[in-house]
Amino acid sequence: MDEQLPDSDGVLPNRLGITDPEVLKTAEAEVCHIRTVELAVKPVGGSFDFAHLQRIHARLFGDIYDFAGKVRTVDMSKGHTTFCRAAYIDASQRRLFGELRIECFLRGLGKPELARRLAYYASELNAIHPFRDGNGRAIRIFLQQLAASAGYDLAYRDADEEGLMRADIAAFGGNYEQLESIYASILRPLSDHS
Numbered sequence: 001m002d003e004q005l006p007d008s009d010g011v012l013p014n015r016l017g018i019t020d021p022e023v024l025k026t027a028e029a030e031v032c033h034i035r036t037v038e039l040a041v042k043p044v045g046g047s048f049d050f051a052h053l054q055r056i057h058a059r060l061f062g063d064i065y066d067f068a069g070k071v072r073t074v075d076m077s078k079g080h081t082t083f084c085r086a087a088y089i090d091a092s093q094r095r096l097f098g099e100l101r102i103e104c105f106l107r108g109l110g111k112p113e114l115a116r117r118l119a120y121y122a123s124e125l126n127a128i129h130p131f132r133d134g135n136g137r138a139i140r141i142f143l144q145q146l147a148a149s150a151g152y153d154l155a156y157r158d159a160d161e162e163g164l165m166r167a168d169i170a171a172f173g174g175n176y177e178q179l180e181s182i183y184a185s186i187l188r189p190l191s192d193h194s
Contacts, residue, residue, distance in 0.1 A: 049097050052145075118187075119183055
């Protein structure tokens with residue numbers, strides 16, 4: 001069954017029955033904030049595979065959208081950016097998560113190399129863009145959990161949002177330097193928190 005497209009005002013069909021785009025944006029932000037805090041305290045279990053990312057997305061957006069945690073079935077673009085075609089999401093995610101598994105989920109890397117590889121995976125996951133909406137938020141939580149499993153806190157709270165957005169856009173185009181630099185500046189060894 002294909003996903004429903006947004007209505008004429010650009011509002012995705014939602015479980016809350018909201019039809020105003022600004023009201024939906026506010027409600028989504030509030031619910032996602034609560035779920036993000038919950039996920040920080042009690043992360044979803046998983047093996048850092050695609051199912052793990054899907055569970056994170058489902059937890060973040062399950063109160064709002066029927067498509068939460070489900071792979072999109074429509075092709076998507078944003079501005080001049082075209083994301084992975086829906087027909088290729090499965091093959092793309094299998095390749096990417098296979099690479100992550102081969103890299104032992106980035107465990108044992110020093111901070112500069114971890115920042116470099118996290119920038120790569122952030123960009124590739126963004127390019128796959130597996131969900132109808134909310135990809136960035138789910139990917140960030142996934143990467144935070146991945147970094148934690150490697151012994152680091154990926155402290156997005158310390159990043160400049162606009163700078164991070166510019167770096168994400170540059171990385172999508174194949175230039176990871178800005179994103180690597182940001183990640184290097186916000187990675188903190190977990191032992192520093194004790």
